[in-house]
Amino acid sequence: MPDAPPVEARGLVKRYGDVTAVDGVDLTVEPGDVYGYLGPNGAGKTTVLRMLLGLIRPTAGEVRLFGSDPLLDGARALDGVAGFVEAPRFYPYLTGQKNLELLAALDGGDAAARIPEVLDLVELTARRRHRVGGYSHGMRQRLGVAAALLRDPRLLLLDEPATGLDPAGMRDMRALVARLSLAGTTVLLSSHLLAEVEELCNRVAIVRTGRIVFEGALADLKRTAGAGWRLRSTDDARALEVCRAQRGISAVHAEPLELRFEATEEAAAQLSVALVEAGIAIRTLAPHAATLEDLFFRLTEDAPQPAGAPAAREPEAA
Numbered sequence: 001m002p003d004a005p006p007v008e009a010r011g012l013v014k015r016y017g018d019v020t021a022v023d024g025v026d027l028t029v030e031p032g033d034v035y036g037y038l039g040p041n042g043a044g045k046t047t048v049l050r051m052l053l054g055l056i057r058p059t060a061g062e063v064r065l066f067g068s069d070p071l072l073d074g075a076r077a078l079d080g081v082a083g084f085v086e087a088p089r090f091y092p093y094l095t096g097q098k099n100l101e102l103l104a105a106l107d108g109g110d111a112a113a114r115i116p117e118v119l120d121l122v123e124l125t126a127r128r129r130h131r132v133g134g135y136s137h138g139m140r141q142r143l144g145v146a147a148a149l150l151r152d153p154r155l156l157l158l159d160e161p162a163t164g165l166d167p168a169g170m171r172d173m174r175a176l177v178a179r180l181s182l183a184g185t186t187v188l189l190s191s192h193l194l195a196e197v198e199e200l201c202n203r204v205a206i207v208r209t210g211r212i213v214f215e216g217a218l219a220d221l222k223r224t225a226g227a228g229w230r231l232r233s234t235d236d237a238r239a240l241e242v243c244r245a246q247r248g249i250s251a252v253h254a255e256p257l258e259l260r261f262e263a264t265e266e267a268a269a270q271l272s273v274a275l276v277e278a279g280i281a282i283r284t285l286a287p288h289a290a291t292l293e294d295l296f297f298r299l300t301e302d303a304p305q306p307a308g309a310p311a312a313r314e315p316e317a318a
Contacts, residue, residue, distance in 0.1 A: 004067030005030055006081075006155040006186045007052060011061035014047050021047045023210040025061070029155075029188055029203075034181045036201035036218075037190040040300055044210040045190045049085050049159050052188075053078070065155065083157030083188075088144025092133030096124055096143050099132055103147050111150040118146040122176060138169030145176060156180060159190045174200055198292040208300045221295055228288040229268050231259040234281040242278050246271050260288060 007029035014022040022044040029035045039045050050056045052063050054070025054077065063070060068077035090099045097115065104111035119125045122142040132140065141161055148156055158177070162170045170193070177187055177200055191197050197204065198218070205215040214221055233239040240259055243252045248267030253260055263271065272285055 004064060006033075006066055007035075007188060008064040009048070009052065009061065012048060012051055012058050012063070013060040014044070014051060014056070015059045021210055022051070022058075025207065025210070025212055027205055027212075027215065029186060031154075031186055032181070032184065033203050034177065034187045034189065034201045036197035036204040037188060037207065038192065038194070038197060038204055038296060039207035041192060043207045043300075045192075045207060046085060046159055048207075049083075049157055049188075049190055052157065053081070053083075053085065055085065080151075080154040081157070082148035082151040082153035082155075083159070084144045084148060085157070085159045088140060088147060090132045090140065090143065090147075093131060095129050096132055096135070096139075096146075097128040099143070100147060100150065104150050107151055110152075114150050114152065118149040121149065121179070122146045123172065136169075138165045138172065141165065141169070141173065142176065149180075153185060155186045155188065157188045157190075160192070161189070162191065162193055162196055170196065194291075194293045194296055204292075206296060206299050213299045214295075218292070221292075222289075228294075229261055229263055230255075230284065230286055230288040231261070231271075231282070232257065232284040233259075233275060234283065238278065239275060239280050242274050242280065243271065246274055258284070 005028055007027055009025055009027040012022055012025040013020070025044075025048055027037070027048075037045055037048065047056070051058045052065070052070070054063070054074075057071060065077050065081055070077040091102075094102075096119070100115050100119070101112065104115060116125070119128050122145050124139060124142055124146065127135070127139065132143065135143065145158070145161070161177075162173045165173060174196060177189065181187055181200075189197065189201065201218055203216060204218050204221065206213050231239060231243070236254065236259055240252065240254055243249050243259060243261055246267070247270075249261050249263045249271060251260075251262040268285065272282060275282055
């Protein structure tokens with residue numbers, strides 16, 4: 001099915017006994033997307049990736065990768081698909097080059113000929129003769145991407161690729177994903193690092209306790225936010241009371257160093273008058289564009305846990 005999307009998931013459910021780790025997830029990843037799959041730790045992100053790759057069987061629902069079902073079509077469904085779930089694994093006593101040679105032998109085709117190219121792409125050419133046991137965490141993550149790229153994939157699935165990286169490693173991983181996208185690779189990126197996703201992704205799904213609470217274009221998600229404002233004053237406690245009493249002001253909440261609220265420009269101007277009349281001096285009153293982090297917490301905080309669900313981590317696959 002050449003015109004089928006890289007990823008289609010419909011009604012995915014995964015239960016472990018009384019625990020529902022994934023509850024009715026629908027996803028569609030279009031060609032060329034850098035698609036962010038977001039959620040708190042323990043929200044079921046890794047479980048969904050395992051089901052997409054056919055590593056575990058869903059309790060209900062179905063998956064299609066370029067129109068093929070991994071459970072029915074086996075390895076044929078993974079043609080043009082690569083990536084890693086959780087941390088990539090290598091033989092630590094072998095060099096990066098030798099690890100890739102062994103993987104290329106399994107893949108066959110022209111995979112071995114691609115080793116110099118993928119090492120250069122992930123900027124590990126200079127360390128290819130070094131043992132992987134001496135690699136930093138970030139280098140092993142990049143070697144994992146190199147291993148995935150041996151297959152020249154049309155779809156790349158990455159599970160928390162920047163977790164545990166230092167700031168320079170995160171920068172390098174973002175640059176790598178951006179380069180792959182520009183080269184035409186569709187990327188599905190599972191992450192809880194919101195700044196990374198906001199910089200890279202054009203479409204996102206946000207999952208909360210195993211359920212999708214938003215799926216679509218990142219730009220559309222940002223448009224759902226009201227006109228935000230930030231306020232700093234000489235007395236934020238009293239200013240909070242004034243804001244809550246003022247007509248046209250909504251979603252008022254206190255941050256550690258300022259107040260946030262939603263209002264039209266006219267309502268914000270009326271608020272400034274009310275604050276001065278209350279004897280409160282304004283240090284800052286400025287528009288505030290909602291970030292992905294703001295919207296993520298709005299959608300995921302104070303979520304009820306499913307019955308029997310653990311607080312922080314996903315169950316291990318059987």
